Amino acid sequence: MRKLLSRAIPYSRLIGSCRSLMYTCAVPDITFGTPLRSTGDVKMLLNNTVPCDxxxxxxxxxxxxxxxxxxxRKTLDYNMHELKSLLERSDKDKTGYLSLIRIMELLAHFHIRLDFEKxxxxxxxxxxxxxxxxATERVNYVDFFRLLSINEPLPKTGSMSNVSDSCSMETTYRLLCDDRNKKRKNDPIVINQKFKEDKTCVKDLVTPDISILRGLNSSDFSRLRPKVEIERIFRSLLPKDKFEAIWQNLMIEYRDQNEMASVIQFRTEMHNKIETA
Incomplete structure:
Protein backbone atom coordinates (compact mmCIF):
# COMPACT_ATOMS: atom_id res chain seq x y z
CA MET A 1 0.00 0.00 0.00
CA ARG A 2 2.88 2.41 0.81
CA LYS A 3 4.46 1.72 -2.57
CA LEU A 4 1.18 2.45 -4.33
CA LEU A 5 0.77 5.72 -2.47
CA SER A 6 4.36 6.76 -3.09
CA ARG A 7 3.86 6.37 -6.83
CA ALA A 8 0.82 8.74 -6.67
CA ILE A 9 -1.62 6.32 -8.29
CA PRO A 10 -5.04 7.94 -8.89
CA TYR A 11 -7.65 7.25 -6.24
CA SER A 12 -10.09 5.65 -8.69
CA ARG A 13 -7.41 3.28 -9.89
CA LEU A 14 -6.46 2.46 -6.33
CA ILE A 15 -10.08 1.64 -5.41
CA GLY A 16 -10.42 -0.48 -8.52
CA SER A 17 -7.35 -2.52 -7.63
CA CYS A 18 -8.65 -3.04 -4.08
CA ARG A 19 -12.02 -4.19 -5.42
CA SER A 20 -10.37 -6.72 -7.66
CA LEU A 21 -8.58 -8.13 -4.64
CA MET A 22 -11.66 -8.24 -2.38
CA TYR A 23 -14.27 -9.64 -4.81
CA THR A 24 -13.85 -12.75 -6.90
CA CYS A 25 -16.73 -11.65 -9.15
CA ALA A 26 -18.20 -8.38 -10.38
CA VAL A 27 -19.57 -6.08 -7.72
CA PRO A 28 -23.38 -6.15 -7.89
CA ASP A 29 -25.06 -2.88 -8.75
CA ILE A 30 -27.20 -2.42 -5.61
CA THR A 31 -29.07 0.76 -4.78
CA PHE A 32 -29.94 1.12 -1.12
CA GLY A 33 -32.89 3.10 0.21
CA THR A 34 -35.22 2.77 -2.78
CA PRO A 35 -38.80 3.12 -1.46
CA LEU A 36 -41.18 0.30 -2.27
CA ARG A 37 -44.48 1.12 -3.91
CA SER A 38 -47.35 0.76 -1.47
CA THR A 39 -50.19 -1.62 -2.28
CA GLY A 40 -52.70 0.85 -0.81
CA ASP A 41 -54.09 4.03 -2.27
CA VAL A 42 -56.16 7.05 -1.27
CA LYS A 43 -59.34 5.13 -2.01
CA MET A 44 -58.54 2.70 0.80
CA LEU A 45 -58.30 5.65 3.21
CA LEU A 46 -61.61 7.17 2.13
CA ASN A 47 -63.65 3.99 1.74
CA ASN A 48 -64.38 1.54 4.50
CA THR A 49 -63.03 -1.67 2.96
CA VAL A 50 -63.58 -3.92 5.97
CA PRO A 51 -64.94 -7.24 4.62
CA CYS A 52 -68.49 -8.17 5.51
CA ASP A 53 -69.32 -10.82 8.12
CA ARG A 73 -54.89 -37.52 7.01
CA LYS A 74 -53.85 -40.58 9.04
CA THR A 75 -57.21 -41.06 10.73
CA LEU A 76 -59.16 -41.17 7.48
CA ASP A 77 -56.67 -43.48 5.79
CA TYR A 78 -56.88 -45.90 8.71
CA ASN A 79 -60.69 -45.90 9.12
CA MET A 80 -61.80 -45.20 5.55
CA HIS A 81 -63.32 -48.62 4.79
CA GLU A 82 -65.16 -48.86 8.10
CA LEU A 83 -66.52 -45.34 7.70
CA LYS A 84 -67.78 -45.98 4.19
CA SER A 85 -69.49 -49.23 5.17
CA LEU A 86 -71.13 -47.53 8.16
CA LEU A 87 -72.40 -44.68 5.99
CA GLU A 88 -73.73 -47.06 3.37
CA ARG A 89 -75.62 -49.01 6.02
CA SER A 90 -77.11 -45.77 7.33
CA ASP A 91 -78.24 -44.86 3.81
CA LYS A 92 -81.23 -47.20 3.74
CA ASP A 93 -82.65 -45.77 0.49
CA LYS A 94 -79.27 -46.14 -1.27
CA THR A 95 -79.38 -42.56 -2.57
CA GLY A 96 -75.80 -41.70 -1.65
CA TYR A 97 -77.01 -38.79 0.49
CA LEU A 98 -77.29 -38.29 4.24
CA SER A 99 -78.01 -35.29 6.41
CA LEU A 100 -74.96 -33.42 7.65
CA ILE A 101 -76.00 -33.99 11.26
CA ARG A 102 -76.14 -37.76 10.68
CA ILE A 103 -72.70 -37.72 9.04
CA MET A 104 -71.30 -35.82 12.03
CA GLU A 105 -72.80 -38.38 14.42
CA LEU A 106 -71.18 -41.25 12.55
CA LEU A 107 -67.82 -39.47 12.51
CA ALA A 108 -68.06 -39.01 16.27
CA HIS A 109 -68.00 -42.81 16.69
CA PHE A 110 -64.43 -42.68 15.33
CA HIS A 111 -63.50 -39.71 17.58
CA ILE A 112 -63.54 -37.29 14.65
CA ARG A 113 -64.93 -33.97 15.88
CA LEU A 114 -65.78 -31.24 13.38
CA ASP A 115 -67.23 -27.76 13.78
CA PHE A 116 -70.72 -28.10 12.31
CA GLU A 117 -71.22 -24.42 11.41
CA LYS A 118 -67.84 -23.98 9.72
CA ALA A 135 -86.10 -29.90 5.74
CA THR A 136 -84.69 -32.46 3.28
CA GLU A 137 -81.23 -30.85 3.27
CA ARG A 138 -78.59 -33.54 2.65
CA VAL A 139 -75.00 -34.09 1.52
CA ASN A 140 -73.36 -36.70 -0.69
CA TYR A 141 -71.17 -38.55 1.81
CA VAL A 142 -68.74 -39.79 -0.86
CA ASP A 143 -68.04 -36.21 -1.97
CA PHE A 144 -67.89 -35.20 1.68
CA PHE A 145 -65.02 -37.60 2.37
CA ARG A 146 -63.24 -36.40 -0.75
CA LEU A 147 -63.50 -32.92 0.70
CA LEU A 148 -61.87 -34.08 3.95
CA SER A 149 -59.13 -36.04 2.19
CA ILE A 150 -55.84 -34.22 1.71
CA ASN A 151 -55.20 -36.39 -1.35
CA GLU A 152 -58.13 -34.81 -3.20
CA PRO A 153 -58.08 -31.18 -4.39
CA LEU A 154 -60.71 -28.75 -3.21
CA PRO A 155 -63.59 -28.12 -5.64
CA LYS A 156 -63.06 -25.26 -8.03
CA THR A 157 -65.49 -22.42 -7.43
CA GLY A 158 -65.52 -18.67 -7.75
CA SER A 159 -63.52 -16.22 -5.71
CA MET A 160 -64.01 -16.31 -1.95
CA SER A 161 -64.03 -12.52 -1.70
CA ASN A 162 -67.10 -10.60 -2.80
CA VAL A 163 -66.81 -7.83 -5.36
CA SER A 164 -66.56 -4.54 -3.53
CA ASP A 165 -69.41 -2.08 -4.04
CA SER A 166 -67.05 0.84 -3.50
CA CYS A 167 -68.34 2.58 -6.62
CA SER A 168 -71.73 3.15 -4.97
CA MET A 169 -70.59 3.66 -1.38
CA GLU A 170 -71.73 6.81 0.39
CA THR A 171 -68.35 7.74 1.80
CA THR A 172 -67.65 10.86 3.82
CA TYR A 173 -65.67 12.36 0.95
CA ARG A 174 -68.49 11.88 -1.55
CA LEU A 175 -71.10 13.24 0.85
CA LEU A 176 -68.99 16.37 1.36
CA CYS A 177 -68.65 16.80 -2.40
CA ASP A 178 -72.41 16.47 -2.80
CA ASP A 179 -72.97 19.11 -0.13
CA ARG A 180 -70.69 21.53 -1.96
CA ASN A 181 -72.61 21.01 -5.21
CA LYS A 182 -75.96 21.73 -3.59
CA LYS A 183 -77.54 25.03 -4.53
CA ARG A 184 -78.18 27.49 -1.74
CA LYS A 185 -81.80 28.25 -0.98
CA ASN A 186 -82.99 31.70 -1.99
CA ASP A 187 -83.63 32.84 1.56
CA PRO A 188 -82.45 36.47 1.94
CA ILE A 189 -82.63 36.36 5.73
CA VAL A 190 -80.34 33.35 5.99
CA ILE A 191 -77.94 34.57 3.29
CA ASN A 192 -77.59 38.14 4.59
CA GLN A 193 -76.91 37.19 8.19
CA LYS A 194 -73.43 38.30 9.15
CA PHE A 195 -71.73 36.81 12.17
CA LYS A 196 -68.54 37.70 13.91
CA GLU A 197 -65.82 35.13 13.95
CA ASP A 198 -66.11 32.91 17.01
CA LYS A 199 -62.83 33.36 18.84
CA THR A 200 -61.75 31.66 22.03
CA CYS A 201 -59.33 32.96 24.63
CA VAL A 202 -57.47 31.61 27.65
CA LYS A 203 -60.51 32.25 29.85
CA ASP A 204 -62.62 29.95 27.70
CA LEU A 205 -60.08 27.20 28.21
CA VAL A 206 -59.54 27.68 31.96
CA THR A 207 -63.11 28.52 33.03
CA PRO A 208 -65.37 27.77 30.07
CA ASP A 209 -68.98 28.87 30.11
CA ILE A 210 -71.85 26.43 30.05
CA SER A 211 -72.51 27.25 26.41
CA ILE A 212 -68.95 26.33 25.41
CA LEU A 213 -69.15 23.10 27.39
CA ARG A 214 -72.33 22.30 25.47
CA GLY A 215 -70.60 22.93 22.13
CA LEU A 216 -72.26 26.29 21.42
CA ASN A 217 -70.79 29.57 20.18
CA SER A 218 -71.95 33.17 20.36
CA SER A 219 -73.27 33.00 16.80
CA ASP A 220 -75.67 30.25 17.85
CA PHE A 221 -77.47 32.74 20.11
CA SER A 222 -77.58 35.60 17.58
CA ARG A 223 -78.63 33.52 14.57
CA LEU A 224 -82.17 34.15 13.34
CA ARG A 225 -84.37 31.11 13.72
CA PRO A 226 -87.96 30.28 12.73
CA LYS A 227 -90.76 30.01 15.25
CA VAL A 228 -90.58 26.20 15.41
CA GLU A 229 -86.94 26.22 16.58
CA ILE A 230 -87.47 28.99 19.14
CA GLU A 231 -90.49 27.15 20.52
CA ARG A 232 -88.51 23.94 20.82
CA ILE A 233 -85.72 25.75 22.71
CA PHE A 234 -88.00 27.52 25.22
CA ARG A 235 -90.84 25.01 25.54
CA SER A 236 -89.62 23.78 28.94
CA LEU A 237 -89.56 27.35 30.32
CA LEU A 238 -92.80 28.85 29.04
CA PRO A 239 -96.36 27.62 28.59
CA LYS A 240 -97.93 27.82 25.15
CA ASP A 241 -99.98 30.99 25.73
CA LYS A 242 -97.08 33.02 27.15
CA PHE A 243 -94.81 31.92 24.32
CA GLU A 244 -97.36 33.10 21.76
CA ALA A 245 -97.65 36.49 23.47
CA ILE A 246 -93.89 37.04 23.52
CA TRP A 247 -93.57 35.92 19.92
CA GLN A 248 -96.25 38.32 18.73
CA ASN A 249 -94.47 41.22 20.44
CA LEU A 250 -91.20 40.25 18.76
CA MET A 251 -92.84 40.08 15.34
CA ILE A 252 -94.22 43.59 15.82
CA GLU A 253 -90.84 44.94 16.93
CA TYR A 254 -88.76 43.11 14.28
CA ARG A 255 -90.97 43.18 11.19
CA ASP A 256 -88.07 43.05 8.74
CA GLN A 257 -86.88 39.61 9.91
CA ASN A 258 -89.52 37.62 7.98
CA GLU A 259 -91.07 36.05 11.07
CA MET A 260 -87.75 34.97 12.53
CA ALA A 261 -85.98 35.82 15.78
CA SER A 262 -82.80 34.96 17.63
CA VAL A 263 -82.43 33.33 21.02
CA ILE A 264 -81.03 36.57 22.48
CA GLN A 265 -83.99 38.59 21.22
CA PHE A 266 -86.54 36.15 22.59
CA ARG A 267 -84.72 35.82 25.93
CA THR A 268 -84.57 39.62 26.33
CA GLU A 269 -88.28 39.97 25.58
CA MET A 270 -89.08 37.14 27.98
CA HIS A 271 -87.19 38.84 30.84
CA ASN A 272 -88.91 42.14 30.08
CA LYS A 273 -92.29 40.43 30.37
CA ILE A 274 -91.31 38.88 33.70
CA GLU A 275 -90.10 42.22 35.12
CA THR A 276 -93.22 44.10 34.08
CA ALA A 277 -95.54 41.38 35.37
Whole structure:
Protein backbone atom coordinates (compact mmCIF):
# COMPACT_ATOMS: atom_id res chain seq x y z
CA MET A 1 0.00 0.00 0.00
CA ARG A 2 2.88 2.41 0.81
CA LYS A 3 4.46 1.72 -2.57
CA LEU A 4 1.18 2.45 -4.33
CA LEU A 5 0.77 5.72 -2.47
CA SER A 6 4.36 6.76 -3.09
CA ARG A 7 3.86 6.37 -6.83
CA ALA A 8 0.82 8.74 -6.67
CA ILE A 9 -1.62 6.32 -8.29
CA PRO A 10 -5.04 7.94 -8.89
CA TYR A 11 -7.65 7.25 -6.24
CA SER A 12 -10.09 5.65 -8.69
CA ARG A 13 -7.41 3.28 -9.89
CA LEU A 14 -6.46 2.46 -6.33
CA ILE A 15 -10.08 1.64 -5.41
CA GLY A 16 -10.42 -0.48 -8.52
CA SER A 17 -7.35 -2.52 -7.63
CA CYS A 18 -8.65 -3.04 -4.08
CA ARG A 19 -12.02 -4.19 -5.42
CA SER A 20 -10.37 -6.72 -7.66
CA LEU A 21 -8.58 -8.13 -4.64
CA MET A 22 -11.66 -8.24 -2.38
CA TYR A 23 -14.27 -9.64 -4.81
CA THR A 24 -13.85 -12.75 -6.90
CA CYS A 25 -16.73 -11.65 -9.15
CA ALA A 26 -18.20 -8.38 -10.38
CA VAL A 27 -19.57 -6.08 -7.72
CA PRO A 28 -23.38 -6.15 -7.89
CA ASP A 29 -25.06 -2.88 -8.75
CA ILE A 30 -27.20 -2.42 -5.61
CA THR A 31 -29.07 0.76 -4.78
CA PHE A 32 -29.94 1.12 -1.12
CA GLY A 33 -32.89 3.10 0.21
CA THR A 34 -35.22 2.77 -2.78
CA PRO A 35 -38.80 3.12 -1.46
CA LEU A 36 -41.18 0.30 -2.27
CA ARG A 37 -44.48 1.12 -3.91
CA SER A 38 -47.35 0.76 -1.47
CA THR A 39 -50.19 -1.62 -2.28
CA GLY A 40 -52.70 0.85 -0.81
CA ASP A 41 -54.09 4.03 -2.27
CA VAL A 42 -56.16 7.05 -1.27
CA LYS A 43 -59.34 5.13 -2.01
CA MET A 44 -58.54 2.70 0.80
CA LEU A 45 -58.30 5.65 3.21
CA LEU A 46 -61.61 7.17 2.13
CA ASN A 47 -63.65 3.99 1.74
CA ASN A 48 -64.38 1.54 4.50
CA THR A 49 -63.03 -1.67 2.96
CA VAL A 50 -63.58 -3.92 5.97
CA PRO A 51 -64.94 -7.24 4.62
CA CYS A 52 -68.49 -8.17 5.51
CA ASP A 53 -69.32 -10.82 8.12
CA UNK A 54 -70.27 -13.30 5.42
CA UNK A 55 -66.81 -13.09 3.82
CA UNK A 56 -65.14 -13.41 7.23
CA UNK A 57 -67.12 -16.54 8.06
CA UNK A 58 -66.24 -18.05 4.69
CA UNK A 59 -62.51 -17.37 5.09
CA UNK A 60 -62.57 -18.85 8.60
CA UNK A 61 -64.46 -21.92 7.33
CA UNK A 62 -62.02 -22.57 4.47
CA UNK A 63 -59.04 -22.14 6.81
CA UNK A 64 -60.61 -24.54 9.30
CA UNK A 65 -61.28 -27.07 6.53
CA UNK A 66 -57.68 -26.96 5.27
CA UNK A 67 -56.41 -27.45 8.81
CA UNK A 68 -58.66 -30.46 9.34
CA UNK A 69 -57.64 -31.97 6.00
CA UNK A 70 -54.06 -32.07 7.24
CA UNK A 71 -54.92 -33.28 10.74
CA UNK A 72 -57.25 -36.09 9.60
CA ARG A 73 -54.89 -37.52 7.01
CA LYS A 74 -53.85 -40.58 9.04
CA THR A 75 -57.21 -41.06 10.73
CA LEU A 76 -59.16 -41.17 7.48
CA ASP A 77 -56.67 -43.48 5.79
CA TYR A 78 -56.88 -45.90 8.71
CA ASN A 79 -60.69 -45.90 9.12
CA MET A 80 -61.80 -45.20 5.55
CA HIS A 81 -63.32 -48.62 4.79
CA GLU A 82 -65.16 -48.86 8.10
CA LEU A 83 -66.52 -45.34 7.70
CA LYS A 84 -67.78 -45.98 4.19
CA SER A 85 -69.49 -49.23 5.17
CA LEU A 86 -71.13 -47.53 8.16
CA LEU A 87 -72.40 -44.68 5.99
CA GLU A 88 -73.73 -47.06 3.37
CA ARG A 89 -75.62 -49.01 6.02
CA SER A 90 -77.11 -45.77 7.33
CA ASP A 91 -78.24 -44.86 3.81
CA LYS A 92 -81.23 -47.20 3.74
CA ASP A 93 -82.65 -45.77 0.49
CA LYS A 94 -79.27 -46.14 -1.27
CA THR A 95 -79.38 -42.56 -2.57
CA GLY A 96 -75.80 -41.70 -1.65
CA TYR A 97 -77.01 -38.79 0.49
CA LEU A 98 -77.29 -38.29 4.24
CA SER A 99 -78.01 -35.29 6.41
CA LEU A 100 -74.96 -33.42 7.65
CA ILE A 101 -76.00 -33.99 11.26
CA ARG A 102 -76.14 -37.76 10.68
CA ILE A 103 -72.70 -37.72 9.04
CA MET A 104 -71.30 -35.82 12.03
CA GLU A 105 -72.80 -38.38 14.42
CA LEU A 106 -71.18 -41.25 12.55
CA LEU A 107 -67.82 -39.47 12.51
CA ALA A 108 -68.06 -39.01 16.27
CA HIS A 109 -68.00 -42.81 16.69
CA PHE A 110 -64.43 -42.68 15.33
CA HIS A 111 -63.50 -39.71 17.58
CA ILE A 112 -63.54 -37.29 14.65
CA ARG A 113 -64.93 -33.97 15.88
CA LEU A 114 -65.78 -31.24 13.38
CA ASP A 115 -67.23 -27.76 13.78
CA PHE A 116 -70.72 -28.10 12.31
CA GLU A 117 -71.22 -24.42 11.41
CA LYS A 118 -67.84 -23.98 9.72
CA UNK A 119 -68.15 -27.23 7.78
CA UNK A 120 -71.64 -26.24 6.66
CA UNK A 121 -70.42 -22.83 5.45
CA UNK A 122 -67.67 -24.54 3.44
CA UNK A 123 -70.10 -27.08 1.95
CA UNK A 124 -72.49 -24.28 1.01
CA UNK A 125 -69.69 -22.37 -0.70
CA UNK A 126 -68.67 -25.45 -2.71
CA UNK A 127 -72.36 -26.07 -3.60
CA UNK A 128 -72.33 -29.54 -2.07
CA UNK A 129 -75.57 -29.23 -0.08
CA UNK A 130 -78.67 -30.51 -1.81
CA UNK A 131 -81.98 -28.78 -1.04
CA UNK A 132 -80.12 -26.22 1.05
CA UNK A 133 -82.32 -24.54 3.62
CA UNK A 134 -85.09 -27.14 3.35
CA ALA A 135 -86.10 -29.90 5.74
CA THR A 136 -84.69 -32.46 3.28
CA GLU A 137 -81.23 -30.85 3.27
CA ARG A 138 -78.59 -33.54 2.65
CA VAL A 139 -75.00 -34.09 1.52
CA ASN A 140 -73.36 -36.70 -0.69
CA TYR A 141 -71.17 -38.55 1.81
CA VAL A 142 -68.74 -39.79 -0.86
CA ASP A 143 -68.04 -36.21 -1.97
CA PHE A 144 -67.89 -35.20 1.68
CA PHE A 145 -65.02 -37.60 2.37
CA ARG A 146 -63.24 -36.40 -0.75
CA LEU A 147 -63.50 -32.92 0.70
CA LEU A 148 -61.87 -34.08 3.95
CA SER A 149 -59.13 -36.04 2.19
CA ILE A 150 -55.84 -34.22 1.71
CA ASN A 151 -55.20 -36.39 -1.35
CA GLU A 152 -58.13 -34.81 -3.20
CA PRO A 153 -58.08 -31.18 -4.39
CA LEU A 154 -60.71 -28.75 -3.21
CA PRO A 155 -63.59 -28.12 -5.64
CA LYS A 156 -63.06 -25.26 -8.03
CA THR A 157 -65.49 -22.42 -7.43
CA GLY A 158 -65.52 -18.67 -7.75
CA SER A 159 -63.52 -16.22 -5.71
CA MET A 160 -64.01 -16.31 -1.95
CA SER A 161 -64.03 -12.52 -1.70
CA ASN A 162 -67.10 -10.60 -2.80
CA VAL A 163 -66.81 -7.83 -5.36
CA SER A 164 -66.56 -4.54 -3.53
CA ASP A 165 -69.41 -2.08 -4.04
CA SER A 166 -67.05 0.84 -3.50
CA CYS A 167 -68.34 2.58 -6.62
CA SER A 168 -71.73 3.15 -4.97
CA MET A 169 -70.59 3.66 -1.38
CA GLU A 170 -71.73 6.81 0.39
CA THR A 171 -68.35 7.74 1.80
CA THR A 172 -67.65 10.86 3.82
CA TYR A 173 -65.67 12.36 0.95
CA ARG A 174 -68.49 11.88 -1.55
CA LEU A 175 -71.10 13.24 0.85
CA LEU A 176 -68.99 16.37 1.36
CA CYS A 177 -68.65 16.80 -2.40
CA ASP A 178 -72.41 16.47 -2.80
CA ASP A 179 -72.97 19.11 -0.13
CA ARG A 180 -70.69 21.53 -1.96
CA ASN A 181 -72.61 21.01 -5.21
CA LYS A 182 -75.96 21.73 -3.59
CA LYS A 183 -77.54 25.03 -4.53
CA ARG A 184 -78.18 27.49 -1.74
CA LYS A 185 -81.80 28.25 -0.98
CA ASN A 186 -82.99 31.70 -1.99
CA ASP A 187 -83.63 32.84 1.56
CA PRO A 188 -82.45 36.47 1.94
CA ILE A 189 -82.63 36.36 5.73
CA VAL A 190 -80.34 33.35 5.99
CA ILE A 191 -77.94 34.57 3.29
CA ASN A 192 -77.59 38.14 4.59
CA GLN A 193 -76.91 37.19 8.19
CA LYS A 194 -73.43 38.30 9.15
CA PHE A 195 -71.73 36.81 12.17
CA LYS A 196 -68.54 37.70 13.91
CA GLU A 197 -65.82 35.13 13.95
CA ASP A 198 -66.11 32.91 17.01
CA LYS A 199 -62.83 33.36 18.84
CA THR A 200 -61.75 31.66 22.03
CA CYS A 201 -59.33 32.96 24.63
CA VAL A 202 -57.47 31.61 27.65
CA LYS A 203 -60.51 32.25 29.85
CA ASP A 204 -62.62 29.95 27.70
CA LEU A 205 -60.08 27.20 28.21
CA VAL A 206 -59.54 27.68 31.96
CA THR A 207 -63.11 28.52 33.03
CA PRO A 208 -65.37 27.77 30.07
CA ASP A 209 -68.98 28.87 30.11
CA ILE A 210 -71.85 26.43 30.05
CA SER A 211 -72.51 27.25 26.41
CA ILE A 212 -68.95 26.33 25.41
CA LEU A 213 -69.15 23.10 27.39
CA ARG A 214 -72.33 22.30 25.47
CA GLY A 215 -70.60 22.93 22.13
CA LEU A 216 -72.26 26.29 21.42
CA ASN A 217 -70.79 29.57 20.18
CA SER A 218 -71.95 33.17 20.36
CA SER A 219 -73.27 33.00 16.80
CA ASP A 220 -75.67 30.25 17.85
CA PHE A 221 -77.47 32.74 20.11
CA SER A 222 -77.58 35.60 17.58
CA ARG A 223 -78.63 33.52 14.57
CA LEU A 224 -82.17 34.15 13.34
CA ARG A 225 -84.37 31.11 13.72
CA PRO A 226 -87.96 30.28 12.73
CA LYS A 227 -90.76 30.01 15.25
CA VAL A 228 -90.58 26.20 15.41
CA GLU A 229 -86.94 26.22 16.58
CA ILE A 230 -87.47 28.99 19.14
CA GLU A 231 -90.49 27.15 20.52
CA ARG A 232 -88.51 23.94 20.82
CA ILE A 233 -85.72 25.75 22.71
CA PHE A 234 -88.00 27.52 25.22
CA ARG A 235 -90.84 25.01 25.54
CA SER A 236 -89.62 23.78 28.94
CA LEU A 237 -89.56 27.35 30.32
CA LEU A 238 -92.80 28.85 29.04
CA PRO A 239 -96.36 27.62 28.59
CA LYS A 240 -97.93 27.82 25.15
CA ASP A 241 -99.98 30.99 25.73
CA LYS A 242 -97.08 33.02 27.15
CA PHE A 243 -94.81 31.92 24.32
CA GLU A 244 -97.36 33.10 21.76
CA ALA A 245 -97.65 36.49 23.47
CA ILE A 246 -93.89 37.04 23.52
CA TRP A 247 -93.57 35.92 19.92
CA GLN A 248 -96.25 38.32 18.73
CA ASN A 249 -94.47 41.22 20.44
CA LEU A 250 -91.20 40.25 18.76
CA MET A 251 -92.84 40.08 15.34
CA ILE A 252 -94.22 43.59 15.82
CA GLU A 253 -90.84 44.94 16.93
CA TYR A 254 -88.76 43.11 14.28
CA ARG A 255 -90.97 43.18 11.19
CA ASP A 256 -88.07 43.05 8.74
CA GLN A 257 -86.88 39.61 9.91
CA ASN A 258 -89.52 37.62 7.98
CA GLU A 259 -91.07 36.05 11.07
CA MET A 260 -87.75 34.97 12.53
CA ALA A 261 -85.98 35.82 15.78
CA SER A 262 -82.80 34.96 17.63
CA VAL A 263 -82.43 33.33 21.02
CA ILE A 264 -81.03 36.57 22.48
CA GLN A 265 -83.99 38.59 21.22
CA PHE A 266 -86.54 36.15 22.59
CA ARG A 267 -84.72 35.82 25.93
CA THR A 268 -84.57 39.62 26.33
CA GLU A 269 -88.28 39.97 25.58
CA MET A 270 -89.08 37.14 27.98
CA HIS A 271 -87.19 38.84 30.84
CA ASN A 272 -88.91 42.14 30.08
CA LYS A 273 -92.29 40.43 30.37
CA ILE A 274 -91.31 38.88 33.70
CA GLU A 275 -90.10 42.22 35.12
CA THR A 276 -93.22 44.10 34.08
CA ALA A 277 -95.54 41.38 35.37
Missing amino acids: KSKRLVEAISYLNKKRHNL IRVALSHFQMIRDEGC
